[in-house]
Amino acid sequence: MTQSFAFYSSPDSPNSPSLLSELPTVTDSVELDNYSGFFSYQIVHEDPCLTFSAMLDGKLSSFHLDFTQGKVAYRRQHGGGRKQHIAKACGLKHNWTPNIIDATAGLGRDAAELRSLGCSMRLIERSPFVASLLEDAINRAAEANPELFGSNFELFQGQSLELIRRLSQEQQPDIIYLDPMFPPRNKSAAVKKEMRLVKLLVGNDPDADELLPIALDNAKYRVVVKRPSYAPYLNEMKPSMSIESKGNRFDVYVLKGIN
Ligand SMILES: C[S@@+](CC[C@H](N)C(=O)[O-])C[C@H]1O[C@@H](n2cnc3c(N)ncnc32)[C@H](O)[C@@H]1O
Numbered sequence: 001m002t003q004s005f006a007f008y009s010s011p012d013s014p015n016s017p018s019l020l021s022e023l024p025t026v027t028d029s030v031e032l033d034n035y036s037g038f039f040s041y042q043i044v045h046e047d048p049c050l051t052f053s054a055m056l057d058g059k060l061s062s063f064h065l066d067f068t069q070g071k072v073a074y075r076r077q078h079g080g081g082r083k084q085h086i087a088k089a090c091g092l093k094h095n096w097t098p099n100i101i102d103a104t105a106g107l108g109r110d111a112a113e114l115r116s117l118g119c120s121m122r123l124i125e126r127s128p129f130v131a132s133l134l135e136d137a138i139n140r141a142a143e144a145n146p147e148l149f150g151s152n153f154e155l156f157q158g159q160s161l162e163l164i165r166r167l168s169q170e171q172q173p174d175i176i177y178l179d180p181m182f183p184p185r186n187k188s189a190a191v192k193k194e195m196r197l198v199k200l201l202v203g204n205d206p207d208a209d210e211l212l213p214i215a216l217d218n219a220k221y222r223v224v225v226k227r228p229s230y231a232p233y234l235n236e237m238k239p240s241m242s243i244e245s246k247g248n249r250f251d252v253y254v255l256k257g258i259n
Helices: 029-034 070-079 085-089 109-116 128-144 160-163 193-201 208-218
Strands: 005-008 037-044 047-054 060-063 101-103 120-125 151-155 175-178 221-226 241-244 248-254
Touching: 005 029, 029 151, 037 193, 047 128, 047 193, 085 109, 085 221, 085 241, 085 248, 101 109, 109 151, 109 175, 120 128, 120 160, 128 151, 151 175, 151 221, 160 208, 193 208, 208 221
Parallel strands: 005 037, 101 120, 101 175, 120 151, 175 221
Antiparallel strands: 037 047, 047 060, 221 248, 241 248
């Protein structure tokens, strides 16, 4: 099904971000009924936050991204640090802070987690819709926590298959991290509202298998692939090792040992 989105501009709200410049701007909320969803700025903790809203099960549902509050910040303060599965998968137990390309940035949660563990992050997201939400959250996070998000946390909007192929040798990262969309096992209400809204924005990732060989050719030390526990290996390629997490699995493809 083709989705159509709009930018809803209310009096005093900031202008549409450049990544959303192609979307029609609507100023009368009645017109929003003509679209599958809309972006708008909503005031959260006194800050205008870029928000995506759509009807789910007959109710208007919205979300915005925030790396300084909520789940991401909680995990930073109370999470297991370098003992976490994602940290082990990226080899961080070696007291190593690699530079990582997250080639499927999505909501930026994993990237923010890895940044808070000291890694330098480059994020690639192909959907201009998701990238605009990410950009907004990164700008706010850089202001609130410049030490963590003011540098070494850079977003690129584009197709990873292309951007990774074009890296010079100096630009190649230590690790490429992949977490493409995978259909949920059951389509019940258990599938979180936020994930359903993201699905509306980006659909599936039918070319996910193609990412792995390109990542393997362009990472220096390893490629880490996050999959739901029930999903087959990406591109049917057996990893060097797998780390099981709650409901997820990190498949690790080792290219070179970490000293
Ligand atoms: C499951 S989400 C990633 C979630 C992310 N790990 C997080 O912690 O929020 C997958 C995202 O990857 C993006 N994506 C998939 N294939 C891509 C590609 N080839 N290039 C760039 N982005 C891609 C999708 O648009 C989607 O937003």
